[in-house]
Amino acid sequence: MSQTTSREVRLAARPVGWPVESDFELVETPLSEPGEGEVLVRNVYMSVDPYMRGRMVDRRSYVPPFQLGEALAGGAVGQVLASRHPGFTEGDCVSGMQGWRECFSAPGANLRKIDPQPAPLSYHLGVLGMPGLTAYVGLHDIGKPKAGETVFVSAATGAVGSVVGQLARIRGCRTVGSAGSDTKVKVLLEELGFDAAFNYRTADLDEALAQACPDGIDVYFDNVGGDQLDAALDRMNPFGRIAACGMISTYNAETPPPGPRNLIYLVGKRITMQGFIVADHFDRLPAFLADMTRWLGEGRITVKETVVEGIENAVGAFLGMLRGENLGKMLVKLGPDPG
C-alpha cells in the first residue's frame, strides 16, 4: 500500500448560527490496510450538501448528528486502490458515504460500484446521484405535475433545483425558478430552459411570481422556506402541491424565523404540503437512473457544476454553498480522475 496516511475534515465545534472555518479542523491520520471484506478507496470527488448543516446540530433527526472530533461524512466517488472484497477490484469506480477524507478503508457492503462511462464520475454526486434522485422523486412522486401546469422551484440553479426545472420542462410544464443573482437568472433562462426566472434578493416576490406565473402555481418545489414559501402560498392554485425538500433560508438562524402568515391558504386552496427525504425512495433508483441516463444522452438535461480543488478547501466550499456561491452542484475534487 503506497498510501499510508490520509487527510480528513473533522467537526471541531458545533456551529451556532452561520458555521465558520474554526468549527472544523483538517487532520492527517494514519490509513489502515483493508481488512477481510474491506476495500481501500481514494476519493476523487466529495459532495457538500445543505442537509449536512442539520447534522452538525446535536439533536435526534432522520440522520444521526456528526460527532465532535470525528470526521464528517457525505457522498463521495472514488477509485479502488486495493480490495479484499470479492465484489471489487483495483481500479473500480465506487460511490459511498465516506466523503470529507482523501482515502479510506471500508466494508465493501458500504460501497456501490459505478460505471465510469458514459457520464463523468462527478455526475454520480449530482444529476445521477442523490440530488438528481431527490429532484426526480420530489417532482414526480410528491409534486405530481401534469402537462401544462406551472411548476415553481426555488434555489433553481442548485444541485436539486436545476434538475427539478429541467424535469418539469420534459414533463410539459411551465417552469419558473428563483435564484440569488442576475447571473444565475440568466443561466436559468438561457441555458437551463426555464420559461421564467427572477432574482429573489432584488425582486418583489409577489410581483415576480404574479408575472412569472400568470396562471398561478400548481406545484411548488420548496428548497428554501421563509419568504418564498409565503409568496408561493399566495400564488398557489386550488389543489396545488408543495414538495417540501428543504428550507435552507432557516438553517443558519440562531432562532428559527417564524413561518408564513398565510398557512390558512392550505385549507381554502386545499393544498397538500408534503415533506420528503430521498433515502425513503431508493426503490426509485433503477427507474431514475434509466430515465436520467437516457435524457442526458439525448441532450435534454444540461448539467452545471462548481468544482473546488483540494480537501483543504472543502470547508470553504461547504460555507460557499450555504451562501449560494455555487452554480449547479457544488463539489470538491480530492484527487486526479481515474486513469
Add this chain to the structure above:
Amino acid sequence: MSQTTSREVRLAARPVGWPVESDFELVETPLSEPGEGEVLVRNVYMSVDPYMRGRMVDRRSYVPPFQLGEALAGGAVGQVLASRHPGFTEGDCVSGMQGWRECFSAPGANLRKIDPQPAPLSYHLGVLGMPGLTAYVGLHDIGKPKAGETVFVSAATGAVGSVVGQLARIRGCRTVGSAGSDTKVKVLLEELGFDAAFNYRTADLDEALAQACPDGIDVYFDNVGGDQLDAALDRMNPFGRIAACGMISTYNAETPPPGPRNLIYLVGKRITMQGFIVADHFDRLPAFLADMTRWLGEGRITVKETVVEGIENAVGAFLGMLRGENLGKMLVKLGPDPG
C-alpha cells in the same frame, strides 16, 4: 299563506378583527309566496360555523363573500309550509343553506328532504350534517389513521372536533383532545371517551402533548392553527399526517400572526399537511350517513349541542362560538319543532 313577513340577519359592516354586534342588523322583510318550482320553508334550527367569519371578508375564496346589506347564509333545517315543487309537500323536513332567517321561499332544487326519524332534526346541522361529514372525510380520507396510532384533535369539544375524536376511537386509535376550559376537558374525558385531554389556555402545550401522546402524534386534526400547530409539529411522528381543517386562532386577527417556526419538521419527519374543504367530498355523503346513523344507533357516538333561542340571539351565538363558548355544535333555534 299565514306567514307574510320574516326576520333575517344582514351584514351591516365588514368586521375588522373581532366582529361586534353592530356589524350586523336584524331586519323584518316581506315574505314572497313560493313561485313555480319553489317551496316555502320555516327554519327550525340554523347553524353558526367558524368558516362564516371568512365569508365576511371581501376577498376571493372557495365560497363567495357575504354582501353588505344582504342576509347572511348558512346551514339550516326546517319544515315545508307550502310547496309548488313536486318533490316536497307541506310538513316535510328539509335541510338547506338559507340560515340566518326565519322563513324563506326557495327553489326546491336548493333543498334536501331529510328524515325526521330516528335522529333529532338538529343533528342534521351537526353530527349528521356538514360538521360530521367534515370530521369523517378529514379523519378517514386525509388523516388516514391506523388502529393503534395516536390522533390529536384541537377544538375537541367543537362540532367537528367532538366527532373526530369519537371516530378515531371507533377506529381503534389513542385519542387526544385540547379544549379551552377545564369543564370541556372533563367532558372529553368523561363523556366523549378521549384517552387524554388538556386545557390549551392554561397548559404548557409541549408538556401537555408529551404527557398525552407518549408515543408521539400520528395524525393531527388541526382546527385552530397557531401555537397548537407549532406544538403538534414538535410532537409528530415520522410520516405523520396533518388534516388542516381550519385555523380559528387566526380568523379574527387584524394582521395574521406568523406561522410556526418549526415547519422544517415537515421535511425531516416526512409529514404530509393537507388542507381540505368538505364541499369537495360530497361523494362521501352516502357512506358517511350510513356509518354515522349506525354508530348513533349503537350508542357509540355521544352528541353535544349548545342551543340558543331566537333569531335575535343569532349574532350573539355566532360571536360566542368564535370565543369558544359552545360545547359541541352551536345552534340557534328559530321556531318550534315539527308537529
